[in-house]
Amino acid sequence: MREANLDGLGAAPRWIGMCLGAYSIADLLVLYFWSGAGQIFSMQASSDSISALPVTAMAAVNLFLCLVVLRGFPAGAPLRPAWMLATGAAAAQAVPGVMAQVLETDSLRTPLLTASGPIRLALLALALLPVLRILRGFGFWVRPSATDWAVSGIVCLFALCRFAEAGVASPAAGQTGLQHWISLAGLPFLCVLVLEAMLLRQSVVRMGNGPISKCWAALMGGIFLTGLAELAVWVVPHYSRVWPPALIEWLTRFPIAAVFALAPAYQVAAQRRATKPAASAPEELAAGVPALAR
Amino acid sequence: MHPSIATLVAFCDGEAGEDRSRRIARHLAKCETCRGRLRLIRSEKDGFSAGAVAQGVDTQQGLDEVLSAIANWRRSPSTAGASELRRRVRRHIETYFGFAALSVAERPGMRAEELPGRASEMLDVFLGPAAAEAVRDDALGGLACAGPEEGR
Numbered sequence: 001m002r003e004a005n006l007d008g009l010g011a012a013p014r015w016i017g018m019c020l021g022a023y024s025i026a027d028l029l030v031l032y033f034w035s036g037a038g039q040i041f042s043m044q045a046s047s048d049s050i051s052a053l054p055v056t057a058m059a060a061v062n063l064f065l066c067l068v069v070l071r072g073f074p075a076g077a078p079l080r081p082a083w084m085l086a087t088g089a090a091a092a093q094a095v096p097g098v099m100a101q102v103l104e105t106d107s108l109r110t111p112l113l114t115a116s117g118p119i120r121l122a123l124l125a126l127a128l129l130p131v132l133r134i135l136r137g138f139g140f141w142v143r144p145s146a147t148d149w150a151v152s153g154i155v156c157l158f159a160l161c162r163f164a165e166a167g168v169a170s171p172a173a174g175q176t177g178l179q180h181w182i183s184l185a186g187l188p189f190l191c192v193l194v195l196e197a198m199l200l201r202q203s204v205v206r207m208g209n210g211p212i213s214k215c216w217a218a219l220m221g222g223i224f225l226t227g228l229a230e231l232a233v234w235v236v237p238h239y240s241r242v243w244p245p246a247l248i249e250w251l252t253r254f255p256i257a258a259v260f261a262l263a264p265a266y267q268v269a270a271q272r273r274a275t276k277p278a279a280s281a282p283e284e285l286a287a288g289v290p291a292l293a294r
Numbered sequence: 295m296h297p298s299i300a301t302l303v304a305f306c307d308g309e310a311g312e313d314r315s316r317r318i319a320r321h322l323a324k325c326e327t328c329r330g331r332l333r334l335i336r337s338e339k340d341g342f343s344a345g346a347v348a349q350g351v352d353t354q355q356g357l358d359e360v361l362s363a364i365a366n367w368r369r370s371p372s373t374a375g376a377s378e379l380r381r382r383v384r385r386h387i388e389t390y391f392g393f394a395a396l397s398v399a400e401r402p403g404m405r406a407e408e409l410p411g412r413a414s415e416m417l418d419v420f421l422g423p424a425a426a427e428a429v430r431d432d433a434l435g436g437l438a439c440a441g442p443e444e445g446r
Contacts (some may be wrong), residue, residue, distance in 0.1 A: 069422075072425055077422060079419060138394075138419075139401065207398075208395050209392045209393075211393070215394045271425040273389075
């Protein structure tokens with residue numbers, strides 16, 4: 001088995017994976033002790049302050065890695081627009097996150113964070129369009145299957161339900177209602193993103209498991225997790241008082257940020273693997289194999 | 295963990311040993327990637343064997359044909375170089391995209407010499423020009439037939 005190399009940006013996927021693992025274990029432990037303590041502490045009160053910092057840090061890592069990837073795609077490169085939009089999406093999460101840590105007043109912080117979600121989803125939806133076009137050009141794309149349409153349909157149905165619910169509650173909501181509508185603005189983009197992610201999934205399956213495939217698979221995973229988290233935040237509190245929305249958000253926000261950060265991390269890993277000297281290249285699959293088998 | 299190509303070749307040749315063969319067979323039963331690799335190895339091996347049989351080396355004429363083929367190969371190392379280039383290109387596609395991408399890159403009916411160009415285009419688009427250039431340099435390094443345009 002190859003030894004794990006944790007030096008340099010090429011090892012970014014491993015670092016992110018380790019952070020995600022450590023955070024998940026810590027989350028589960030906290031959750032275990034919390035339920036053991038009879039849920040006497042309020043998750044609502046602690047969620048923002050506890051989880052915002054790691055999420056912002058991971059978003060900043062995502063932004064940094066996107067910028068590194070972007071440097072590898074000069075003007076005119078077909079994937080440059082996609083990576084520019086992905087960088088914009090990462091910035092839309094990281095910058096408001098940092099500002100929210102700095103700003104003291106909730107009146108500025110909450111709208112900033114609320115508005116960043118739809119902007120990020122819109123930028124990601126736009127970023128995936130050239131990617132899918134290019135994948136199609138190379139023959140990696142196949143027609144959407146019934147499952148793809150079904151999953152997208154479920155997300156669209158969920159969006160409609162959210163809008164209907166907000167429409168009913170809206171007259172009495174006031175300022176909170178406005179913020180709620182801003183946050184709901186991301187749902188149409190989420191519907192588009194899920195359909196794009198389903199198409200991306202088919203392309204990734206046709207590629208295999210190299211770092212470039214993993215890059216797009218990570219983006220796809222981040223989109224699915226975002227959709228699932230949105231769905232869980234809305235559905236679970238309808239059926240269980242034990243799981244308030246803040247708790248679900250607290251559990252899902254960091255993994256989603258980490259999975260999104262894996263996309264540029266794998267791209268950076270692929271670029272580093274290509275440009276590093278041959279002597280330090282990892283053990284090749286075909287090394288020492290008779291010519292017949294190659 | 296996937297068996298190495300060398301292990302699969304040994305398995306294919308029946309030289310992997312009893313225990314190891316059983317383990318590999320168990321792994322192959324549940325791993326599509328390794329089944330694909332094994333198919334590729336078998337097809338290459340079959341192609342090689344068919345070529346060898348067709349030569350009919352047990353007659354003087356067959357022996358002359360084999361010797362003539364070897365002489366031709368020696369006179370034109372570019373054929374061996376092109377084959378080596380294709381092998382390297384395949385390895386790079388597998389390294390950066392994945393094994394399944396090989397079947398997309400090598401479209402049915404595509405001429406063998408088109409593969410490096412197509413792979414180069416794929417790497418240019420998905421890795422970026424600088425990284426793709428480095429991969430091209432690696433693929434072309436030490437090849438006798440490697441003209442600058444061949445791998446691009």
